[in-house]
Amino acid sequence: MYSAIVVSLLTHLLIYLTIISSILKKRSSVCLRSTCYAIPIPDDIVTFMTNKPLLPLIVIFIVLLMGCTSTGREEHVSALEAENALREVTKLASQTVDVNLFNEMALQDLLPKEAAHFSQMEGIPLFLDHLQQWQTQVQQAFRSVLVQTPLIVEENTKEVVWENPVAALKQGNQSATRELTKQRGEEIKAQVMKLLHEALQESDETWDLVLDRYGIWQKGTSLWGEAVLAEVTNNPFEHLSTLFLQTYFEELGKQEEILRTTPVPKGSGSFLELFW
Numbered sequence: 001m002y003s004a005i006v007v008s009l010l011t012h013l014l015i016y017l018t019i020i021s022s023i024l025k026k027r028s029s030v031c032l033r034s035t036c037y038a039i040p041i042p043d044d045i046v047t048f049m050t051n052k053p054l055l056p057l058i059v060i061f062i063v064l065l066m067g068c069t070s071t072g073r074e075e076h077v078s079a080l081e082a083e084n085a086l087r088e089v090t091k092l093a094s095q096t097v098d099v100n101l102f103n104e105m106a107l108q109d110l111l112p113k114e115a116a117h118f119s120q121m122e123g124i125p126l127f128l129d130h131l132q133q134w135q136t137q138v139q140q141a142f143r144s145v146l147v148q149t150p151l152i153v154e155e156n157t158k159e160v161v162w163e164n165p166v167a168a169l170k171q172g173n174q175s176a177t178r179e180l181t182k183q184r185g186e187e188i189k190a191q192v193m194k195l196l197h198e199a200l201q202e203s204d205e206t207w208d209l210v211l212d213r214y215g216i217w218q219k220g221t222s223l224w225g226e227a228v229l230a231e232v233t234n235n236p237f238e239h240l241s242t243l244f245l246q247t248y249f250e251e252l253g254k255q256e257e258i259l260r261t262t263p264v265p266k267g268s269g270s271f272l273e274l275f276w
Contacts, residue, residue: 082165085274086176087157093255094153102142107135112239115232124217134206141199152191156184173260174253181249193241
């Protein structure tokens with residue numbers, strides 16, 4: 001704060017010196033109405049004020065002082081300030097993750113690997129209709145869980161131990177998310193999977209219908225002498241929960257990076273100033 005005041009004063013001083021030196025070069029008298037009065041100015045002052053090498057030195061001094069002012073904040077960030085900033089940016093990032101994150105995800109991405117060919121099974125009556133219904137139910141379930149994840153992240157963020165939070169500020173724009181995942185990833189996973197298990201129950205029933213129709217078609221094609229379709233019996237929960245968690249943590253990191261790289265006005269009082 002005081003450095004900024006000093007810089008401002010020196011800047012104004014430089015302007016005044018420039019103006020005065022210009023005046024001194026042109027004249028050393030002042031005219032009032034029709035009468036001119038000589039102003040006695042010592043030669044050493046005139047020399048000092050009109051000395052061209054002096055002004056660049058003042059400019060250099062001001063620039064150096066401004067540089068010290070801009071880096072002073074970073075050098076004096078306390079461990080507590082850094083830790084609070086890392087916790088807060090993680091919480092805020094979790095709140096900015098779009099709850100419709102999975103709404104644009106294609107059916108092909110939601111299907112387990114062993115069922116990837118399901119989306120091309122147009123010959124089975126009502127099969128694709130059931131698949132589309134399953135896709136919608138999964139996306140709705142994901143959305144309902146995403147609404148609850150900010151609270152999960154906030155609670156787990158409190159448990160993260162920052163050994164050197166000041167250094168963590170400089171370890172990339174996703175350092176808070178990485179540390180959260182490293183220390184509390186398994187706990188978050190357990191909590192999210194519990195929510196997913198409940199939210200996906202309706203889609204599980206639809207998936208059973210999908211498998212039932214697929215099984216009937218599979219038996220029929222084998223009786224007709226056609227190529228035997230691949231066996232698909234697994235519940236997609238493991239695939240869906242893994243997909244959800246990986247996508248969510250990636251998006252959480254992206255949101256943290258956006259928050260940390262978006263310019264914040266100096267003096268705003270926001271904790272995000274510490275990342276600049």
